[in-house]
Amino acid sequence: MSSFQLERTPTLAPDVAVILNVTPDHLDRYDSFAAYRSAKLNITRNQTEHDTIIYNLDDPELEHFETDAAKIGFSTVPGKSDAAFHWDGTSIRYSTAKVIEYTDCALRGPHNLANILAGLNAVEPFISPDSSEEILRHFRQVLRTFSGIVHRLEFVKQVNDVSYYNDSKATNVDAVKFAIESFEEPVILILGGYDKNGDFPQLIPSIRKHVKQTVAIGKARTTIQGALSPAVDVVTSDNLETAMGAIQEIAEPGDVVLLSPACASFDQYENYEKRGEHFKQLVEALN
Numbered sequence: 563m564s565s566f567q568l569e570r571t572p573t574l575a576p577d578v579a580v581i582l583n584v585t586p587d588h589l590d591r592y593d594s595f596a597a598y599r600s601a602k603l604n605i606t607r608n609q610t611e612h613d614t615i616i617y618n619l620d621d622p623e624l625e626h627f628e629t630d631a632a633k634i635g636f637s638t639v640p641g642k643s644d645a646a647f648h649w650d651g652t653s654i655r656y657s658t659a660k661v662i663e664y665t666d667c668a669l670r671g672p673h674n675l676a677n678i679l680a681g682l683n684a685v686e687p688f689i690s691p692d693s694s695e696e697i698l699r700h701f702r703q704v705l706r707t708f709s710g711i712v713h714r715l716e717f718v719k720q721v722n723d724v725s726y727y728n729d730s731k732a733t734n735v736d737a738v739k740f741a742i743e744s745f746e747e748p749v750i751l752i753l754g755g756y757d758k759n760g761d762f763p764q765l766i767p768s769i770r771k772h773v774k775q776t777v778a779i780g781k782a783r784t785t786i787q788g789a790l791s792p793a794v795d796v797v798t799s800d801n802l803e804t805a806m807g808a809i810q811e812i813a814e815p816g817d818v819v820l821l822s823p824a825c826a827s828f829d830q831y832e833n834y835e836k837r838g839e840h841f842k843q844l845v846e847a848l849n
Contacts, residue, residue: 563605565587565588565602565604566588568601568604568605569604574604574605575608575609576605576613577612577613577614578614578615578616578684579606579609579613579614579615579616580616580680580684581602581616581617581618581624582676582677583618583624584598584602584603584624585621585623586598586735586736586760586761587733587734587736590758590759591758599623603627606627606629609629610631611630611632613631613632614631614632614633614634614687615629615631615632615633616634616635616636616645616680616683616684617633618635618636618637618676618680619635619639619642619643620637620639620642620676634646636648636679636680637649637679638672638675638676643679645686646683646686647683652665654675654678654679656682656686656694656698659698661682661698661701661702661705662702662705666702667706668705668707668708668709669705669709670715671715671741671743672740672744673740673743673744674710678705682701711731712728712835713728713834713835713838714732715727715729718841718842718846719848721845721848721849722815723815724813724815724816724818725747725818725819726819726841727818727820727821728821728838728841728842729820729822729823730822730834730835730837730838730841732822733755733758733823733824733827734760734824735760735761735762735824736764737822738751738753738822738823738824739764739765741820741822742765742768742772742773742820742822743771743772745820747817748772748773748817748818749772749773749774749817749820750773750812750813750818750819750820751776752779752805752809752819752820752821752823753776753777753778753786753822753823753824753825754777754779754780754782754783754823755779755781755782755823755825755826755828755829755830755837756780756781756826756827756828756829757782757786757825757826758826760825762789762790762824763789766794769794770793774812775797775809775812776794776795776796776797777797777799777808777809778799779798779799779801779804779805780800780801780823781829781830783798783799801830802821802830802837806841806845819845821837821838821841823837
């Protein structure tokens with residue numbers, strides 16, 4: 563749920579709530595990051611001792627927060643979490659039983675390992691001892707085959723040995739950082755759109771390590787170029803269509819072209835879905 567939804571649902575009282583992380587976003591709307599964090603933590607304000615909140619032990623913003631619910635922390639650091647579903651460094655385990663090796667999971671990237679651990683622990687309170695083996699078999703099948711949702715690191719197509727990924731839902735800096743770090747291949751990164759006061763310099767270490775070229779588009783293109791240059795090279799284009807034309811000149815076999823904007827879409831699109839669909843149409847037109 564978004565911070566906006568959580569502000570407008572004052573009676574929300576989930577039996578199980580999950581907080582994946584709290585990172586800066588929508589700072590064009592909130593007076594401070596503290597105000598945004600407070601809005602996100604509204605998810606647990608009406609929970610009682612009979613409810614559960616699953617949260618990320620690796621997020622420093624979640625080290626201390628007040629709740630009446632039972633707290634279960636997950637972590638991608640081996641040995642850090644005592645949650646039922648936990649990470650041992652190579653495998654996801656349920657208590658002492660191995661569920662699956664992470665290399666067998668269809669989702670890629672360390673952020674998706676965190677997402678998987680969060681999801682598994684969210685359903686753990688509903689697993690009965692007599693059904694656990696059957697449920698674990700089902701979990702393994704899902705984890706081996708589920709490759710993600712539309713507009714979130716969505717593989718679109720490979721053209722001339724260049725792979726195209728639609729991550730239009732990545733509308734803040736942290737989401738883009740996670741996306742970039744999901745790839746070992748050289749990345750051509752498309753950023754831009756409507757700026758929400760994102761802290762773009764935070765991307766510089768990840769861009770230096772994983773990105774061969776950054777392309778900034780839309781209303782925020784000059785802001786992004788100014789924030790990242792001269793630490794990394796940034797070229798600008800008015801829109802996605804012109805950016806894709808420029809990218810065809812520099813993309814080489816083995817590269818990944820990643821639309822992961824770190825911005826809202828409202829400068830040129832109705833929503834991030836429309837932006838992602840346009841990107842996919844442009845990719846499908848390539849030959």
